[in-house]
Amino acid sequence: MSVNQVLRRLKSAAVVAGLSLSLLLPAGQAMADAGFQRWVASFRSVAAQSGISGSTYDRAFRGVTSADPEVLEKARYQPEFTAPVWDYFDNRVHEQSITVGREMARKWKPWLDRIEARFGVDRHILLAIWSMESNYGEILKNDQVMRNVVRSLATLAYGDQKRAKFARTQLIAALKILQRGDIDESHLTGSWAGAMGHTQFIPTSYQAYAVDADGDGRRDIWTSIPDALATAANLLAKNGWQGGQTWGYEVRLPAGGKFPSGSMSISKWASAGVTRANGKAFPNGGMNAELKVPDGRSGPAFLMTKNFFVIKRYNNSDRYALAVGLLADQIAGYSGMVQDWNRPFTKLSFTEKQELQQRLSQYGYYDGKFDGKIGQGSRSAIMSFQSKAGLDPDGHPSLEVLKRLRGQ
Template sequence: MPVPANGKTRLTRGWKRAALGAGLSVALLATSLPAHADARFRSWVAEFKQTAIASGVSGRTYDRAFRGVDEPDLEVLEKARYQPEFKAEAWDYFDNRVQEHAISVGRQMAKKYKPWLDRIEARYGVDRNIVLAIWSMESNYGEILKNDKVMRNVVRSLSTLAYGDPKRAKFARNQLIAALKILQSGDIDESHLTGSWAGAMGHTQFIPTSYQLYAQDMDGDGRRDIWDSVPDALATAANLLRKNGWQSGQTWGYEVSLPDGRKFPSGRASLAKWQSLGVTRASGKPFRNGAESAELKLPDGRSGPVFLMTKNFRVIKAYNNSDKYALAVGLLADEIAGYGGLVADWNRPFTKLSMDEKQELQQRLSTYGYYEGKFDGKIGSGSRAAIMAYQERMGLTPDGHPSLEVLSTLRKK
């Protein structure tokens, strides 16, 4: 999701499981609100109308947007209040994002939308595979938009945050005004103005202010519809990258090998300079442009995969200011394009499972009563908790790793 200037707001999945793990519930949250919370919320909505009108939103648009929005969304407040600080290991982060299913579907979408991708690439100069990878990272190629437990009324979500979350109130007010202007523009009607709990919208998960800056009408129907038009959504993502300096025809970076026992300076240098210091492409191929500037990155230490990142890597970070996010986009894009995966592997303390084996792991854990989630092969907090519970029961080290060792013991039961 494109990030606002004052920080990032990410979509959190599995909130119910996380909340229960922290001893929270919607019912408990409700009891923590004032007895007349709904009346106070309606009063806030009535008062905010003048602010919206002063910002250029018509009274008619405001009334239409808030029709039926007469109480705060308690689930939004719960998500906002319970944001677990989980720092994923490199292998965990990338295994869940650069995996067989995402690659396969990305290639299918490349064929399905080829005519549109041809036009988008020609108009914006952004590599189609980067755009497809962002689509995967943001909404699983639109699958998340079909999940009613995740998607919700953007006006209600943002007004709830503006009313009930002091930490996010300023952000939410700004986003709410922008959302109302989107509705007023006619790009989408109120019944389809849906997004995450924090207001991230559409296939490529744009917050309202970012939508205003970058939204595109690629299919020519007169509306910038990132919810139901894949061409519009992908063009919007490409437009963001272009306006943030994407260099057409250039890569995001290279996996490289370092000579043993040598230290390297921080900062940027030309690829030719890095090569003179003994840094070579891990694939053995030459660098495309020796004059291009690049920065050395070691996301998993010297013993893991190592990279030289070019300017386009920094441009991807305009979408999400995270090295891991930008690297996952680049790696997934390369896999979708058929360039192949990493030469070096991440420093994982176990034997890696394939996507099919991870799904089998979830199914077997479910059979024995440890897991209640989807059999999607994505190892999140629910899967890790189930693995740990099983490991503890079996007298194994409860590390929660989705390992071949754990799957092998399950197969023997």
């Protein structure tokens, strides 16, 4: 039976029952879907003006009949919680991300050798970016996170005024990726905002930097690890990565010193009393560096070199670039930070945080994954337990809370 026949029968039944058809169907959703479909039809000419063929457009939108409500919800959601500095780094630079990074360094060594030789970018930086962007590809296996890129970007272009211009530009770029044949429409997946593949490139960045490292004729950052890592290396190289140089140094500051903002040579920083936190000498006093104190003057301090700011071309965030650098160093076998963040509790190891989540779940406070990452769900569960246990409900994943849970 056709859809029209079904609707006619429903309408007839509604009339007999004295009901309106609008009571039988979700009218608001139907109107929204109709509006979205009109937008898709009208955007076809815009795509054609950008060189997208009708067959590519039809193939890309086959089965895309409605906007994605979850994409619009994520676009509207503005998180009120700003993670303290220790929380950001604890969730990204930890035992598991380091261990898996070292495993991946061994597994992909032949390709990392080639990529490093071609682009001059430190392999450990690439592995750290891979970890930060997709947890070494694990996020690509999560159907609740990965979405149809064409549908996501069309949804934003249609329904999110703030991101509409960005989304239209990215949608055209995504259609060009399909038209070139780098990936088929069933595998063109990404985040709700259109970031794609193991190393999470938006379509325009993909167009600018994508590399076919494995030589199969396709620039496939979704299923080819060599292509994904080479693409990340290409971005860094084209933005000025300095081969054989570090991203920066953890340092100690002299008591009471006042320092200028901006960049000056490491030798000048040293003459002002700045020393490396591990006690070693600076290897290159002529290199320029900029002082960063992400946790205030009493917390860890860093001298950031040119490569730190190149990493920021990947993600324009000091925290992101520092996390990449710190994780890369530990994957490479160097020790971690000498000075810890200004945290108001005793830190848990990664496995202890997993145990914390398991015990919170056991007592009915938590229903998320035991992934060792302390997000809003874990913090809310901790606060609920703390309140019931008569503790200050600060939500911190502390050894003190874990010990109390062990004693339950």
